[in-house]
Amino acid sequence: MTFPFSQYYNKLGDEFSPVLTLGRNPSLQTGKARLIWSQPEEYDFLSAEVNATIVSDSTDDSISGIGARTVSITYLSEDYFQHTEVVSMNGTTPVNLPFSIFRVNDVTVVTAGSRLTNDGEITVSDGGAVICAVIDPNMGTTFQSVYTIPADFKEGILTSAYLDVRTMGNPNAEVECFLYTRTAGGAVIAQFPAAMTRDAPQWDIVGITGSSIPSRTDIFWTGESFVQSANVVSGFGLLLVK
Numbered sequence: 001m002t003f004p005f006s007q008y009y010n011k012l013g014d015e016f017s018p019v020l021t022l023g024r025n026p027s028l029q030t031g032k033a034r035l036i037w038s039q040p041e042e043y044d045f046l047s048a049e050v051n052a053t054i055v056s057d058s059t060d061d062s063i064s065g066i067g068a069r070t071v072s073i074t075y076l077s078e079d080y081f082q083h084t085e086v087v088s089m090n091g092t093t094p095v096n097l098p099f100s101i102f103r104v105n106d107v108t109v110v111t112a113g114s115r116l117t118n119d120g121e122i123t124v125s126d127g128g129a130v131i132c133a134v135i136d137p138n139m140g141t142t143f144q145s146v147y148t149i150p151a152d153f154k155e156g157i158l159t160s161a162y163l164d165v166r167t168m169g170n171p172n173a174e175v176e177c178f179l180y181t182r183t184a185g186g187a188v189i190a191q192f193p194a195a196m197t198r199d200a201p202q203w204d205i206v207g208i209t210g211s212s213i214p215s216r217t218d219i220f221w222t223g224e225s226f227v228q229s230a231n232v233v234s235g236f237g238l239l240l241v242k
Contacts, residue, residue, distance in 0.1 A: 014242070015241065015242045016239055016240065016241055016242070017153070017239075017240040017242075018159070018237065018238070018239050018240070019147065019156075019237070019238045019239075019240060020160075020235065020236075020237045020238075021145060021146070021147045021235055021236055021237075021238075022143060022145070022162075022233065022234075022235035023035070023036040023037050023143050023144045023145030023146070023221060023233070023234050023235060024036065024037075024038060024143045024231075024232070024233045024234075025037060025038060025223065025231070025232050026038065026231050027040075027229045027230075027231070028175065028223050028224070028225045028229055028230045028231070028232045029225060029229055030224070030225050030226060030228070030229065031224070032224060033176070033178070033222045033223065033224040034222060034223065034224070035144065035145065035146060035220055035221070035222055036144070036145040036177070036220075036221040036222065036223050036232055036233075036234040037134065037143065037144035037145065037146070038134060038136050038143060038144070039131060039134055041131065043131075043144070043146065043220075044130050044131075045103075045182075045218060046101075046102055046103070046126070046130065046132070048078060048102070049077060049078040049100040049101065049102045050100060050101060050102075050126040050127075050130070051096065051097070051100055051126075051127065052097045052100070052101045052124055052125060052126055052127065052132060053094040053095060053096055053097060053124070053125060053126075053127045054071070054073070054087060054089070054094070054095050054097060054107075054122065054123070054124050055090075055092065055093065055094040055095065055122070055123055055125075056068065056089060056091060056092060056118065056119070056120040056121065056122045056123075057092060057120040057121050057123075058091065058092070058118075058119040058120025058121075058137075059091040059092055060091070060113070060115065060119040060120065061089045061091055061118050061119055061120055061122060062089050062090055062091040063088045063089060063090065064113075065089070065091065065113050065119070066112075066113035066114045066115045066119065067089075067112060067113060067115050067117070067118050067119030067120065068089050068109045068111075068112050068117065068118035068119070068122060068135075068140075069088065069089060069110075069111045069112055069113060070086050070087065070088050070089065070109075070110045070111045071086070071087060071089065071107055071108060071109050071110055071118075071122065071135070072084055072085070072086045072106075072107070072108050072110050073085055073086075073087060073097070073101075073104065073106075073107050073124065073133075074104070074105045074106040074107075075099070075101040075102070075103060075104045075105065076101070076102050076103040076104075076105065076148055076150055076151075077099075077100065077101070077102055078100075078102045079151060080102070080103075080148070080150055080151035080184065080215070080216040081150060081151045081152055082105070082150035082151075082152050083099070085097075085098075085099060086110055089122070094127065096127075097124075101124075101132060103132075103148040103218075104124055104132040104133040104142075105147055105148060105150075106133075106141070106142055107122070107124055107133045107135055107141065107142045108135075108140065108141040108142070109135065109140045109141065115138075117138055117139070117140040118135055118137065118138065118139070118140060119137065119138070120137055121134060121135065121136060121137050122134065122135040145220055145221035145234045145235060145236070146218065146219070146220035146221075147218075147219055147220070147236075147238065148216070148217065148218045148219075149213055149214070149215050149216065149217050149219070149238070149240065150215070150216075150240075151215055151216055152240075152242070153215055153240040153241055153242050154214075154215050154241055154242060155212050155213060155214055155215060155240075155241050156212075156213040156215075156217075156219075156238040156239065156240050156241070157210065157211070157212055157213075157238065157239040157241065158209055158210065158211045158212075158213060158219075158236060158237070158238060159209060159210075159237040159238060159239050160209055160235075160236060160237035161179055161192065161209060161235075161236045161237075162233075162234060162235040162236065163177055163221070163232075163233075163234050164232070164233040164234070165177070165223075165230055165231075165232050166230060166231040166232070167225075167228070167230045174225075174226040175223055175224070175225045175226070175230045175232060176223065176224050176226070177221060177222065177223040177224075177232065177234065178190045178191075178192065178221070178222050178223075179191045179192045179219070179220075179221050179234075179236065180218075180219070180220055180221075180222060181213055181217050181218065181219050182217065182218045183214055183216060183217045184216040184217070191211065191219075213238070219236065219238075221234035221235075221236070
């Protein structure tokens, strides 16, 4: 989920654009660190632009259906510049997107039928195994803790970081999470490690807020659960600066 607040509250002027990104994994698995999103698979960052498709697992998500009819896709091309396009759904039949994608920052339902939102799981992928974004059933927008700072901006100021871990009351459970950044062509850098053994959220995590994240940088939360699965919600706020 990404909220481009400046579309609705633009007193900051044209030089700034605040963004809030939220992700959720209701059953973070043991054994390997993964992006905080709803899918059990690892998240793969594309190494080049691809011709992508969008599809639902429900026939009701179609231009004449009771679910999602059109969705907006905010994506980056390989030069890291940001674009937003609105496309029509066609149920369980994949729709070939009329543009190539390199990163996907947000997918949101724009118009819907009587259900008022999407009925099924909507997936943007390379047409094969690489999933770029997912809208879970009835959610209306993506919930995945990943964002790429577009080339339209020179930097992003990290204004907040959020982590909420629910270990189902097991005192022996442990969840380890990291907020990572990776510049274009660069190495992955851990900005903040967090090991949690109890059900307790952390807001505005000390030590990283206020950090300057360069343009063309991926920023994302990952998590790994030990002993048993856990419910994890994570996010961060950015002030994009032109």
